[in-house]
Amino acid sequence: MILVSSCLLGNKVKYNGEANDNPLLKRYGRYMTAICPETLGGLPIPRPAAEIQSGDGHDVLAGKAEVKNAMGAVVTEEFRGGAEKVLEFVQKHRIQVAILKANSPSCGNKMIYDGHFCGKKIEGQGVTAALLMQNGVQVYSENDLDEDTLQRLIAMYKEE
Numbered sequence: 001m002i003l004v005s006s007c008l009l010g011n012k013v014k015y016n017g018e019a020n021d022n023p024l025l026k027r028y029g030r031y032m033t034a035i036c037p038e039t040l041g042g043l044p045i046p047r048p049a050a051e052i053q054s055g056d057g058h059d060v061l062a063g064k065a066e067v068k069n070a071m072g073a074v075v076t077e078e079f080r081g082g083a084e085k086v087l088e089f090v091q092k093h094r095i096q097v098a099i100l101k102a103n104s105p106s107c108g109n110k111m112i113y114d115g116h117f118c119g120k121k122i123e124g125q126g127v128t129a130a131l132l133m134q135n136g137v138q139v140y141s142e143n144d145l146d147e148d149t150l151q152r153l154i155a156m157y158k159e160e
Contacts, residue, residue, distance in 0.1 A: 001032070001033055001093055001095055002031060002032045002033070002099060002154065003032070003033055003035055003086070003090060003095050003097070003098040003099070003137075004025060004029075004033070004034055004098070004100070005035070005036065005099070005100045005101040005104070005107050006034040006035055006036040007019050007020040007101055008021070008022040008026075008034075008099065008142055009026055009029050009032065010026055011034060011036070013036040013038070013039050013045055014045075015038070015045075015046060015047050015048065015049050015050070016049075017045050017046035020101055020142075022142045024142075024145065024146075024150060025145075025150070028150060032099070033093075035086055036082075037079070037082035037083055037086050037107065037127070037128040038050075038078070038082055040081070040085040041078035041085070042078050042081065043078050043082075047069065048073070049069065049070045049117065050067050050070070050075050050079070050105050051067070051068065051070075051105055051113045051115045051117060052066075052067050052105050052112060052115055052124070052126070052127070053067070053068050053115040056123075056125050056130065057083075057106075057108075057127040057128070057129055057130030058125060060079065060127050061080070061127065061130055067079045068115075079105065079106060079128075080127060082106065083106065083127045083128040083130075084131070086132070087128075087131050087132065087135060090132060090137055091135070095137065095157075096157060097137065097138045097140070097153055097156075098132055098137050098140070099139075099141065099142060099145065100126070100128065100129050100139055100141055101142065102142060104126050105126050105127065106129070107126045107141075108124070108125055108141070109125055109126075109129045109133075109139045109140065109144070110125070111124065112124045112125065112126055
C-alpha cells in the first residue's frame with residue numbers, strides 16, 4: 001500500500017477547500033490510501049493558509065520552529081498532531097512509501113514556502129514529510145513521479 005496526500009486524488013481538503021487533482025495518481029488510486037494530515041490534526045476546510053516560520057518540518061518537530069497561518073494564529077500543534085496520526089497509520093499498516101503534495105507545510109518533501117506568505121520557496125520538508133522520513137518512509141511528491149516510476153513503486157508494494 002502507498003500513502004498519498006488526499007488532495008492529489010481529487011479530495012477537496014486543501015486549505016482553500018479545493019483539490020490538487022493529479023491525473024496520474026488518480027489513474028492508479030486503487031493502489032493508494034489517501035490521507036490529509038492537516039484535517040487529521042483538526043484543522044477545518046477551508047482554513048487560512050499556513051507556513052512554517054524560521055525553519056522546516058524537522059525544526060517544528062524539534063521544537064525550534066512553529067507553524068502560523070496567514071491570520072497570525074499558531075497552528076503548530078495541529079500540524080504536529082496530524083503528522084503523528086499519519087505516522088501511527090503508516091506504522092500500523094507497515095507503509096514504506098508516501099507520495100505527498102509538493103511545497104506543502106505538511107507534505108512538502110524537498111521545498112516549502114518560506115514563512116512570509118509571499119510565494120517564495122526554500123529547501124526543506126513539511127512537518128508530516130519530515131516525521132515520515134525520520135521513521136524510514138520513502139517520501140516522494142507528485143513532481144518526482146512519472147508513470148514508469150509510479151508503476152515500479154506499485155509493483156514493489158501492492159502485495160503489502
